[in-house]
Amino acid sequence: MAASERQWVLMATGRSPTNIAVIKYWGKRDEALILPVNDSISVTLDPDHLSATTTVAVSPSFPSDRMWLNGKEISLSGGRFQSCLREIRKRACEFEDEKKGIKIKKEDWENLHVHIASYNNFPTAAGLASSAAGFACLVFTLGKVMNVKEDYGELSSIARQGSGSACRSLYGGFVKWCMGKKDDGSDSLAVQLADETHWNDLVIIIAVVSSKQKETSSTSGMRDTVETSPLLQYRAQTVVPSRVLKMEEAIKNRDFDSFAKLTCADSNQFHAVCLDTSPPIFYMNDTSHRIISLVEKWNHSQGTPQVAYTFDAGPNAVLIAPNRKTAALLLQKLLYYFPPQDKNLSSYLVGDKSILGDAGLHSIEDVDALPAPPEMKIPKQKFKGDVSYFICSRLGSGPKVVADENQALIDSVTGLPKGV
Ligand code: ADE
Incomplete structure (x- = not known):
C-alpha cells in the first residue's frame, strides 16, 4: 500500500x-440475540440533557479496532460490541471522496479497522441507561462511516444486540420495541409511535438517588427472574399485551390520566417481578419509596393523576408531569423533602434549569421557605442528602450526525482521541 494511501482518516x-421505558422490558427469551419476553414502550429524552456522543474513525493505518469511553480505553472483545461491529460491517457499502483521495470498495471494509471514542453527557454509573444511548450511538455512527443504507428499524435490531433497550434510542418521541416472533431476531426491532412534537408539553424530572450499595446488573437480574419468577409468565403473556395497546391509545390521544396510571402500574409490576425472583432483587430504596408515596398521596388528594413515576433497575425516580405548571409544583414538593446539602441550588438541578424560576425558587432561602405539602400526613421530616441531584428534561429527538468537525472526539490527523 502506498504511503499516501495509508494517511487518510x-x-x-x-x-x-437515552430513553426511559414506561412499559418495561424485563426478561429475555434468547440471551445471545437479546430477544425479550414482551413488547416495551419508552419515551426518548432530550439529547441536550442525556445523550452519548460517539466518533468513529476508519483508516488503513489502524492495526486493530479500539475504543475509548469517557477518555479511558476499554476492551471491544465482548460479544455485544463484536455483534454490532460484525452486523454493520456486513452491510457496509462502497464509499468515495475524490477530494480526500479516499476510495473504499465494499469488500475493503472487512480489513479496515475502527477507532471509536464515546462520551456520555451524564454520569455513566448513575443508573440512567447509558448503555442504551451508547449502543444506539455506536450503531448509528458506525452506519454513517461505513455508508450503510439500511433503515432505522434494521439499525435498531442491530443496536438491540449491543444492549436490548438501545434499540428504542434509534427514534425520538414515543417508541415501541416489538418483541418479534422469529428465532433469528430479525423482527425484534423498534418502531416510532409518535415523534417528540406530538406531546411536547410533557416535562420529565429525574431524581438521581444516592446509592452506596452495589446493584444487581440487569443482565443477571433478568436471567434470575426468567429462571425463578412465576409472576413473570403472567406479566409477559397476560398483562403486558393489553397494557401495550392501552398505552398506545393513551399516547395517541395525549390522555395523561391513562398514561400516568399505566406507567405507574407497570413500574410497580416490574419491581414486583423483581421481588418474586429467587433470591429477591431490590432495586428501589427508602428514598425511591418516599418519592412514590409523595406522588401517590398527591395524585390521590386531587382525585386524578398529577404526575407519573417510573423506576428502572436502580433507585432513581423518573417523574413525568403533563406540563410546566405541574412540574413546578412537583419540584416544590420534591425540594421540600429533599433539599440540597450545600447552598448551591443551581448545581442541584441540571438540564432545563428554567423550571426553578417557574417554581419561584431563586435561592436556597426560597427552598427553606417552602410550605409542607398539605396532602402529606407527616410533613415535618426532611431527607437532606438522600437525592444527589435532579435533572429536568423533556421529550427529545433520535440520533443525529454532529456536523461540526470541531466536536469530533478523535483527532483527524493522529486518529486517536483528542487529549490522549
Ligand atoms: N456503555 C455506557 N456508555 C456507553 C457508550 N457511550 N458507548 C458504549 N457503551 C456504553
Whole structure:
C-alpha cells in the first residue's frame, strides 16, 4: 500500500439520546440475540440533557479496532460490541471522496479497522441507561462511516444486540420495541409511535438517588427472574399485551390520566417481578419509596393523576408531569423533602434549569421557605442528602450526525482521541 494511501482518516460523529421505558422490558427469551419476553414502550429524552456522543474513525493505518469511553480505553472483545461491529460491517457499502483521495470498495471494509471514542453527557454509573444511548450511538455512527443504507428499524435490531433497550434510542418521541416472533431476531426491532412534537408539553424530572450499595446488573437480574419468577409468565403473556395497546391509545390521544396510571402500574409490576425472583432483587430504596408515596398521596388528594413515576433497575425516580405548571409544583414538593446539602441550588438541578424560576425558587432561602405539602400526613421530616441531584428534561429527538468537525472526539490527523 502506498504511503499516501495509508494517511487518510475517515470520521463521523453522532449523538444519540437515552430513553426511559414506561412499559418495561424485563426478561429475555434468547440471551445471545437479546430477544425479550414482551413488547416495551419508552419515551426518548432530550439529547441536550442525556445523550452519548460517539466518533468513529476508519483508516488503513489502524492495526486493530479500539475504543475509548469517557477518555479511558476499554476492551471491544465482548460479544455485544463484536455483534454490532460484525452486523454493520456486513452491510457496509462502497464509499468515495475524490477530494480526500479516499476510495473504499465494499469488500475493503472487512480489513479496515475502527477507532471509536464515546462520551456520555451524564454520569455513566448513575443508573440512567447509558448503555442504551451508547449502543444506539455506536450503531448509528458506525452506519454513517461505513455508508450503510439500511433503515432505522434494521439499525435498531442491530443496536438491540449491543444492549436490548438501545434499540428504542434509534427514534425520538414515543417508541415501541416489538418483541418479534422469529428465532433469528430479525423482527425484534423498534418502531416510532409518535415523534417528540406530538406531546411536547410533557416535562420529565429525574431524581438521581444516592446509592452506596452495589446493584444487581440487569443482565443477571433478568436471567434470575426468567429462571425463578412465576409472576413473570403472567406479566409477559397476560398483562403486558393489553397494557401495550392501552398505552398506545393513551399516547395517541395525549390522555395523561391513562398514561400516568399505566406507567405507574407497570413500574410497580416490574419491581414486583423483581421481588418474586429467587433470591429477591431490590432495586428501589427508602428514598425511591418516599418519592412514590409523595406522588401517590398527591395524585390521590386531587382525585386524578398529577404526575407519573417510573423506576428502572436502580433507585432513581423518573417523574413525568403533563406540563410546566405541574412540574413546578412537583419540584416544590420534591425540594421540600429533599433539599440540597450545600447552598448551591443551581448545581442541584441540571438540564432545563428554567423550571426553578417557574417554581419561584431563586435561592436556597426560597427552598427553606417552602410550605409542607398539605396532602402529606407527616410533613415535618426532611431527607437532606438522600437525592444527589435532579435533572429536568423533556421529550427529545433520535440520533443525529454532529456536523461540526470541531466536536469530533478523535483527532483527524493522529486518529486517536483528542487529549490522549
Ligand atoms: N456503555 C455506557 N456508555 C456507553 C457508550 N457511550 N458507548 C458504549 N457503551 C456504553
